Amino acid sequence: MTGRLDGTTAVVTGASSGIGNATARALAAEGARVALFARRRDKLEDLAREIGGHAEVHEVDVTDADAVREAIDSVARDHGGIDVLVNNAGYGTMDPASEADLSEWRTMVDVNLNGVLATTHAAVGHLSKAASGARGIADVVTVSSVAGRTVTGPGSNVYAATKHAVGAFSEALRQELAPQHVRVGLVEPGLVDTELTNTGRQNAPDASSASEMGVLEADDIADAIVYIVTRPPRTAINEVLVRPVEQTR
Ligand SMILES: NC(=O)c1ccc[n+]([C@@H]2O[C@H](COP(=O)([O-])OP(=O)(O)OC[C@H]3O[C@@H](n4cnc5c(N)ncnc54)[C@H](OP(=O)(O)O)[C@@H]3O)[C@@H](O)[C@H]2O)c1
Numbered sequence: 001m002t003g004r005l006d007g008t009t010a011v012v013t014g015a016s017s018g019i020g021n022a023t024a025r026a027l028a029a030e031g032a033r034v035a036l037f038a039r040r041r042d043k044l045e046d047l048a049r050e051i052g053g054h055a056e057v058h059e060v061d062v063t064d065a066d067a068v069r070e071a072i073d074s075v076a077r078d079h080g081g082i083d084v085l086v087n088n089a090g091y092g093t094m095d096p097a098s099e100a101d102l103s104e105w106r107t108m109v110d111v112n113l114n115g116v117l118a119t120t121h122a123a124v125g126h127l128s129k130a131a132s133g134a135r136g137i138a139d140v141v142t143v144s145s146v147a148g149r150t151v152t153g154p155g156s157n158v159y160a161a162t163k164h165a166v167g168a169f170s171e172a173l174r175q176e177l178a179p180q181h182v183r184v185g186l187v188e189p190g191l192v193d194t195e196l197t198n199t200g201r202q203n204a205p206d207a208s209s210a211s212e213m214g215v216l217e218a219d220d221i222a223d224a225i226v227y228i229v230t231r232p233p234r235t236a237i238n239e240v241l242v243r244p245v246e247q248t249r
Pocket residue numbers: 013014015016017018019020037038039040041043060061062063088089090091092111143144145146188189190191192193194195196197205218
């Protein structure tokens with residue numbers, strides 16, 4: 001069977017669980033070689049084994065810009081380039097400002113914003129180079145959130161701030177890279193059942209409280225990402241908002 005991404009190389013950050021795990025599987029099922037980035041090596045190794053020969057593990061903390069650049073450069077060197085970057089790694093807490101721990105706020109900024117900046121900065125030259133090659137196109141897809149479009153409640157303060165920031169960054173990047181045929185897309189999930197929402201961490205976004213309206217599965221978001229990166233080279237899907245059907249905010 002031929003896949004729509006045969007011969008391509010994709011980097012997925014936050015591939016050790018949730019949306020990143022599902023996205024790596026979905027991209028590999030389309031024929032992409034997938035470079036799996038996250039901190040939990042054991043989870044990445046399990047996933048790489050399940051995917052098979054077309055996956056490789058990179059134990060990387062996205063807040064460490066030097067480590068990110070080293071890993072991105074090694075992927076490009078080993079596989080002749082990078083065609084797809086999925087900026088997915090993320091973290092969230094929902095404490096109101098009067099109770100919040102400043103270190104949690106800093107972690108959100110470091111992972112959700114600075115991590116996206118470090119990874120994109122390291123990959124952008126490789127993506128431009130890939131787009132000028134035979135395939136003629138390359139993609140950056142960043143996983144934002146409904147909270148990147150609207151402030152969903154007082155507790156979403158810093159999480160929403162980081163996601164609004166990556167939205168602004170993505171739009172500027174889109175304007176810069178469009179002439180080079182590097183497409184820039186933003187995916188904005190509503191509530192998805194993942195470790196971020198279902199492990200009962202205090203003041204994390206909570207999928208269980210929303211069970212009556214249903215929640216998305218990680219595969220729903222992976223589908224959107226595969227859709228974006230498999231469009232014909234003339235077509236750029238720049239923004240996709242995906243909510244559970246009854247989610248109103
Ligand atoms: N679940 C939702 O309802 C929802 C809704 C909207 C948007 N999102 C966004 O979707 C993305 C994925 O989240 P998820 O829901 O799939 O949650 P998840 O299952 O908790 O996955 C988060 C991923 O990010 C990685 N990560 C966290 N900090 C990292 C760091 N410093 N360096 C490298 N990797 C790091 C984690 O891997 P390690 O711990 O192994 O490093 C994990 O693979 C996030 O950007 C999140 O904001 C989620």
